[in-house]
Amino acid sequence: MRSLSVVCGLALVVAACSEPQSKPVVEQAPAAPVELAATVIEVPEFVVSTAAPDIAKGLEVFGLKGCTACHKVGGGRLVGPDLKGVTARRDDKWIKKMILRPDVMIKQDDVAKKLFVEHLTEMPNQNVDPQSELPFLLAYLKSVE
Ligand code: HEC
Numbered sequence: 001m002r003s004l005s006v007v008c009g010l011a012l013v014v015a016a017c018s019e020p021q022s023k024p025v026v027e028q029a030p031a032a033p034v035e036l037a038a039t040v041i042e043v044p045e046f047v048v049s050t051a052a053p054d055i056a057k058g059l060e061v062f063g064l065k066g067c068t069a070c071h072k073v074g075g076g077r078l079v080g081p082d083l084k085g086v087t088a089r090r091d092d093k094w095i096k097k098m099i100l101r102p103d104v105m106i107k108q109d110d111v112a113k114k115l116f117v118e119h120l121t122e123m124p125n126q127n128v129d130p131q132s133e134l135p136f137l138l139a140y141l142k143s144v145e
Helices: 002-018 052-064 092-100 102-108 110-119 134-143
Strands: none
Touching: 052 134, 092 102, 092 134, 102 110
């Protein structure tokens, strides 16, 4: 009995030694660059203005920043979605994030990812200034809701 258990013990050692030291690691390419997927988008908090001069300035910024190249406001889809009513279908914080960092949003936000699948163009980061431009864009978009 004793000698049998020694043999078994040896067999176990041999079996353990013949196991590969480490299994090959199959690396899966991440769906999105990790640094973008993890980026926290800071958005300024403000009450959206309904004052006519702010709305007019928003319309001006909308043109200056090139938004009109891809978006209509009423009249249907262009390269991107029609922005009429966007303030009704999404919350302000989401819209602010999308305007400030569309590049990050289409990597980490499910709604933005879905929009990208529908439009097949990445909205580029237009370098909208969070203080001097973003509040006016929101005022304009709200005014055409
Ligand atoms: C080169 C084309 C392009 C430009 C320029 C552009 N966008 Fe976009 N935008 C898109 C596309 C395409 C989407 C859909 C998401 C995606 O595919 O990236 C989008 C999505 C959006 C959305 C979300 C719409 C929804 O239905 O939820 C908002 C808001 C928006 N853009 C605002 C702007 C504003 C404001 C500007 C100007 C500062 C701008 N965009 C400039 C192409 C553009």
